[in-house]
Amino acid sequence: MLAKSLKKRENELANAKRQLKILSQGIFENGELPMFNAQLEAVNKSVLKSKALEILQINVGYMCNQVCAHCHVDAGPDRKEIMTRKTMQQCLDVIKKTGAHTLDLTGGAPEMNPNFKWFVVEATKIGVKDFIVRSNLTIITANKKYYDLPEFFKKYNIHVISSMPHWTKGKTDNQRGDGVFNASIKALKMLNAVGYGMPESKLKLDLVYNPSGAFLPGNQDALEFDFKKALLSDFNIQFHQLFSITNLPISRFLDYLLASDNYNDYMYSLVEAFNPAAVENVMCTNTLSVSWDGWLYDCDFNQMLELKVNSSVQHISKFNKEALSDRTICVSQHCYGCTAGSGSSCQGTVA
Amino acid sequence: MSKSYYDPSDLRKFGNITDWNEELGKKFFDYYEKVFEEGALTAREKSLIALAVSHVVKCPYCIDAYTQDGLKRGITKEEMIEAVHAGAAIESGATLVHGVQMMNKYKKLSM
Numbered sequence: 001m002l003a004k005s006l007k008k009r010e011n012e013l014a015n016a017k018r019q020l021k022i023l024s025q026g027i028f029e030n031g032e033l034p035m036f037n038a039q040l041e042a043v044n045k046s047v048l049k050s051k052a053l054e055i056l057q058i059n060v061g062y063m064c065n066q067v068c069a070h071c072h073v074d075a076g077p078d079r080k081e082i083m084t085r086k087t088m089q090q091c092l093d094v095i096k097k098t099g100a101h102t103l104d105l106t107g108g109a110p111e112m113n114p115n116f117k118w119f120v121v122e123a124t125k126i127g128v129k130d131f132i133v134r135s136n137l138t139i140i141t142a143n144k145k146y147y148d149l150p151e152f153f154k155k156y157n158i159h160v161i162s163s164m165p166h167w168t169k170g171k172t173d174n175q176r177g178d179g180v181f182n183a184s185i186k187a188l189k190m191l192n193a194v195g196y197g198m199p200e201s202k203l204k205l206d207l208v209y210n211p212s213g214a215f216l217p218g219n220q221d222a223l224e225f226d227f228k229k230a231l232l233s234d235f236n237i238q239f240h241q242l243f244s245i246t247n248l249p250i251s252r253f254l255d256y257l258l259a260s261d262n263y264n265d266y267m268y269s270l271v272e273a274f275n276p277a278a279v280e281n282v283m284c285t286n287t288l289s290v291s292w293d294g295w296l297y298d299c300d301f302n303q304m305l306e307l308k309v310n311s312s313v314q315h316i317s318k319f320n321k322e323a324l325s326d327r328t329i330c331v332s333q334h335c336y337g338c339t340a341g342s343g344s345s346c347q348g349t350v351a
Numbered sequence: 352m353s354k355s356y357y358d359p360s361d362l363r364k365f366g367n368i369t370d371w372n373e374e375l376g377k378k379f380f381d382y383y384e385k386v387f388e389e390g391a392l393t394a395r396e397k398s399l400i401a402l403a404v405s406h407v408v409k410c411p412y413c414i415d416a417y418t419q420d421g422l423k424r425g426i427t428k429e430e431m432i433e434a435v436h437a438g439a440a441i442e443s444g445a446t447l448v449h450g451v452q453m454m455n456k457y458k459k460l461s462m
Contacts, residue, residue, distance in 0.1 A: 166425060167425075168427055171427070211422065211423070213422060215419050215422045215423055216423060217423060218423035218424045218425065219424075222394070222395070222424065223424075223425055226395075226424075226425050227425075265359075268363060272363070
């Protein structure tokens with residue numbers, strides 16, 4: 001049986017304000033570690049400013065068929081927040097005029113939104129250079145109504161990005177739930193079968209790697225090499241790129257860090273690995289994140305912390321390019337996750 | 352001053368060794384960094400060797416550091432425990448092979 005979301009359990013960490021409070025207390029409050037703002041100032045970046053919009057990331061709902069232990073969305077089957085067709089239409093109107101080269105659909109499991117296919121078809125008509133769907137893989141095998149997803153993705157030339165924390169069953173299932181590894185392998189084979197991830201194929205299939213515990217990701221290229229070698233030799237599966245993403249200390253991962261007494265050490269690891277070069281390319285400066293109910297955020301993490309954009313325009317229905325440009329990015333201590341080591345973004349490392 | 356000889360947070364202060372002798376400290380860390388680069392052995396293989404040696408020299412700081420390093424590299428627990436056994440086997444073998452010395456001495460002294 002799947003676990004329940006923090007929200008369903010009425011856990012205090014389902015509350016964004018509570019999370020932000022925790023992130024400002026303890027080792028940050030007593031001065032052991034610098035606040036993220038102070039760290040930016042130390043590298044002569046008093047504030048982070050948004051640049052030209054390149055990526056529009058739309059979270060079409062928090063419902064998911066999985067309940068991953070590290071999920072920053074706190075997604076799961078019990079989450080009912082789903083983007084309506086009306087909000088989707090507002091997003092489509094914005095896509096037409098943004099000039100963003102990438103459209104990135106995420107969730108939850110975006111495919112569980114009843115209007116998902118309609119939205120993909122309509123958005124494809126507008127024509128963006130890179131149209132990403134973040135698929136958790138298991139949704140493809142979860143129910144026969146999803147079995148045609150690989151063909152559907154192919155028809156609309158969707159760039160599929162899927163999560164895979166390890167090439168072994170034990171580590172994958174520990175993070176993502178029992179049976180997830182086998183179902184993911186089956187789904188990857190289905191995607192390979194229609195051409196996704198194959199060498200020279202234009203049907204892009206990339207994997208996302210999140211560490212399955214309180215440690216930072218290793219070298220992205222080395223991990224990609226190991227993933228490719230293992231998935232090919234063990235399962236004859238191929239994919240294009242591996243993106244390594246650092247787990248940010250919010251929501252369920254924050255809950256895990258606190259419960260396992262790893263929080264302080266993890267925050268130390270993030271702060272010690274602070275890389276000014278990563279600050280230059282953090283994704284919040286070229287991304288806009290839209291929530292299921294149409295509010296605008298600098299990134300998906302800020303969405304979960306309910307930190308809306310610093311702008312006179314905060315909702316997709318009022319979208320205005322000028323009002324959103326050169327805005328000051330909302331930051332807190334979770335931002336150390338994107339600036340550690342080689343940096344981290346939804347497209348992997350940034351430095 | 353901590354009341355125990357080992358404090359996990361001291362691992363983070365390892366770099367401070369340089370504060371009291373910059374030249375030697377720097378030479379050590381340069382050497383250390385160079386050793387663990389990709390070479391004839393991969394950095395991954397060296398990480399497992401370091402983990403095994405960490406156990407043989409019974410260094411809690413090193414065990415902490417190289418368990419984390421292995422996790423970051425995607426090294427599995429099956430690989431880690433085999434490395435630890437390899438170290439342990441050599442260490443126990445080193446003890447046991449001295450049994451030959453005992454046997455030699457025993458024979459020499461016995462009628």
